[in-house]
Amino acid sequence: MVQIANILLPDFPLLLAPMEDVSDPPFRFVCKQNGADLMYSEFISSEGLIRDAIKSRQKLDFTEFERPFGIQIFGGDEEAMALSAKIVDTVQPDLVDINFGCPVKKVVSKGAGAAVLKDVDAMVRLTAAVVKSTSLPVTVKTRLGWDDSSKNIEEVAERLQDVGIKALTIHGRTRAQLYKGEADWSLIAAVKNNPRIHIPIFGNGDIDTPQKALDYKNRYGVDGVMIGRAAIGYPWIFREIKHYLQTGNMLPLPSVEERVEICRTHAHKSVEWKGEVLGILEMRRHYSNYLKGLPHVKEYRTRLVTVKSLPEVDGILNEIKEKFTGIVLERQVIPLSEDQLPACAC
Structure with a gap:
């Protein structure tokens, strides 16, 4: 079992990424049906929650079927993050997740998301403010660093653990990479293998087949993986990975x-x-x-x-x-077009 505070997950859990404009309750429902173990809301602006913005409030919606369930918030102001965590408390999810990974300009320009990777002290203060303001377990999703010259995830992991986070998900790209190039999991493995780290470490980036999930599990030793873009239009990815990990065999493709x-x-x-x-x-x-x-x-x-x-x-x-009827389509792992990509998948 993998444990996040009081939340028990199966061995090597599969997490559904919080994707803006994608990970809403209808999408999460079909992913849960097909084996996702832990899911998150779309990322929610702390400022929007405080202003009572309708779209931000709607993103707090979830059902009992989705549990265990986390609500993800982002922002660059300690007070706003603390207050928004208190608002999240009222709807009683299972955990609060902080987004320190979103690379899109409209988020970064506000000093939020991946922008915080440029100031680890600020990241620590923001995280501590959330941890102190909620009774829920707090987790973080982030990237390797801002760019190739500042891959600071090992320091980030230790310092965030020290202020109380209960799990960390790492996307294997820098902010400068956006979603381009291949995700580098070697630094994710370095965090997991750090003897000081005792919280679960989940890897994210490029997991799009059961074979790759098993390979990365064995090669990098992470506690589980988070899947984002590969689940869009293909929620069967979760059940396929689970079956392959248990048996070494591929499930028949969906008809x-x-x-x-x-x-x-x-x-x-x-x-x-x-x-x-x-x-x-x-x-x-x-x-x-x-x-x-x-x-x-x-x-x-x-x-x-x-x-x-x-x-x-x-x-x-x-x-x-x-x-x-009767036709089985071949599995096609091809890049999504621009209009199919989530606005932010960290």
Whole structure:
């Protein structure tokens, strides 16, 4: 078992990354169905929570089915971070996570997210303020450093542990890399192998197949892995990894019927949570991922992204299911297009 304070997780847990505009309750539901062990909200602005901004408050929503569940906050002001942690307390998730990894300009320009990697003392103060203001376990997600000349994650890990965090997730890129190039897990392994470190260390970056998950588990010794972009449109990644770790064998790929039904569940949950207009609109980014590799996929995607009601979506999905029953699509690990990428996946 892996333990984060009083939260018990299975051996080598699989975490779903907090991805802006992706990791909402409907998406988390289908990932949980398929084996995600620990999930987080989309990242939430501490300033937004304090101002009672509607979008920020909505991101606090979660269901009992999703537990254990963490809410992730970000910000660059100690008082705002402390106050927002108190607000998070009121909805009683299982933990509070701090985002020190988001590389996007609108976050970094406010001295938040990955910007804090340039000032470890400030990172420590912000973290301590959150730890002191909440009764919940506090965890952190961050990157290796700001750029190649300042990979300070080993110092960061020790100092954050010293002020009370209960787990650390490390994305194997610097802020300067954004999402480009290959993630470097050697420094993640260095943190895990540091005899001073006793909290769980989770690795993140480039895990997109069961084989890679097993390889990285064995090679780097992390306590678990966090999966982000590889789960978009493919929540089966969690069950596939678990099965492969346990048996050494690959599960059969999901059939068209399975793909359609998970897509349908996602769409219905989206409408249930957001209402029909917004639920249908925000579901549009997911269709091509669920149906990747399907013959004539562009034709069906074009129709799905133009309809405006759930019965119309169901009708097209039924048509796809009937037409392609029995077909098993090949697994395609290819980069997402710009419109499919999360606004921030740290």
